[in-house]
Amino acid sequence: MWRRRLGALLLRSPPSSSSPAASSCQRSRHHLLPTEEPLALNRLARLFTSQAGSDGDGGHSQKPFIAFVLGGPGSGKGTQCTKIASDFGFVHLSAGDLLRHEIASGSEKGELILDIIKQGRIVPSEITVELIRKAMEMSNANKVLIDGFPRCEENRVAFERIVGTEPDIVIFFDCPEDEMVKRLLGRNQGRVDDNIETIKKRLKVFESLNIPVVDYYSSRGKVHKINATGTADEIFEAVRRIFSSLRF
Ligand SMILES: Nc1ncnc2c1ncn2[C@@H]1O[C@H](COP(=O)(O)OP(=O)(O)OP(=O)(O)O)[C@@H](O)[C@H]1O
Ligand SMILES: Nc1ccn([C@@H]2O[C@H](COP(=O)(O)O)[C@@H](O)[C@H]2O)c(=O)n1
Ligand SMILES: [Mg+2]
Numbered sequence: 001m002w003r004r005r006l007g008a009l010l011l012r013s014p015p016s017s018s019s020p021a022a023s024s025c026q027r028s029r030h031h032l033l034p035t036e037e038p039l040a041l042n043r044l045a046r047l048f049t050s051q052a053g054s055d056g057d058g059g060h061s062q063k064p065f066i067a068f069v070l071g072g073p074g075s076g077k078g079t080q081c082t083k084i085a086s087d088f089g090f091v092h093l094s095a096g097d098l099l100r101h102e103i104a105s106g107s108e109k110g111e112l113i114l115d116i117i118k119q120g121r122i123v124p125s126e127i128t129v130e131l132i133r134k135a136m137e138m139s140n141a142n143k144v145l146i147d148g149f150p151r152c153e154e155n156r157v158a159f160e161r162i163v164g165t166e167p168d169i170v171i172f173f174d175c176p177e178d179e180m181v182k183r184l185l186g187r188n189q190g191r192v193d194d195n196i197e198t199i200k201k202r203l204k205v206f207e208s209l210n211i212p213v214v215d216y217y218s219s220r221g222k223v224h225k226i227n228a229t230g231t232a233d234e235i236f237e238a239v240r241r242i243f244s245s246l247r248f
Helices: 002-012 036-051 077-088 095-104 108-118 125-139 153-162 177-185 196-219 232-244
Strands: 065-071 091-094 143-147 169-174 223-227
Touching: 065 077, 065 196, 077 091, 077 143, 077 169, 077 232, 091 095, 091 125, 095 108, 095 125, 095 143, 125 143, 125 153, 153 196, 169 196, 169 232, 177 196, 196 223, 223 232
Parallel strands: 065 143, 065 169, 091 143, 169 223
Antiparallel strands: none
16 A cells, blocks of 8 residues: 555654754755654654554555646646646646645744745745645545646655655646746736746746756656647647556
8 A cells, every 4th residue: 555655654754853944945955844843744654554554544545646747937737737637537736726725724834835935935845745745635536636846856855755656757848938927927816926026036946946856857757848838728739648648
């Protein structure tokens, strides 16, 4: 059972050091918020030790099929994920949406996340991975799209460590910067990061931290690169060809 393996992995995880919260991808080691590590590890350890060996929880006994969906800000990840979810029966988990939901909850962690998102930086990996892990557990899905994750090498490593698995495929939407900027400035959804100053920072972070992750998965033969120019429907035709050829 993939969850049981995850439990074992968690219980073997070496303790991380605590440090003041900052954007973890800008730092070189794994960091947790001061109160985060005992909370996360205890909760996870409890979950996986109490459920180990029990398939009667209604959960899937097999690892879900996981597609990471990457691309620059405004490249159309969310738009295409909605279509994939509807046509191919995937659950769509957007890392950005999960973080915004945490902000909306009014939690202390949400205040930290808001501050980082306003700066176009990357939220500490353990926070994001824990939100994704919980959402995966709750959805109980066997096909999952994880949109906007991993954004940096540390995100990637934290996912493998905490969730205990790798993506089956990685979709990469390749879009020119001027097109992404135009789309973001026209999005009009009231996002705190859709202003030209933050967009410039997000583009820099994308180039310096996210592209290396795409390169990593390319070297492992997992990346499907899609030209993200044209209409959303035209792009989805290319997406459809990829998903139609998969065996989940
Ligand atoms: N092919 C397209 N042509 C023109 N506009 C598009 C296209 N695809 C998406 N859009 C629009 O561009 C904006 C950004 O799209 P979307 O939210 O899907 O991007 P994203 O990659 O999820 O961005 P972010 O990383 O900021 O969440 C939206 O307003 C969306 O309606
Ligand atoms: N793995 C992630 C994903 C997102 N963020 C932060 O959220 C912002 C918005 O993300 P979108 O995918 O909705 O564009 C992003 O700019 C980051 O600040 C993150 O830290 N880690
Ligand atoms: Mg999005």
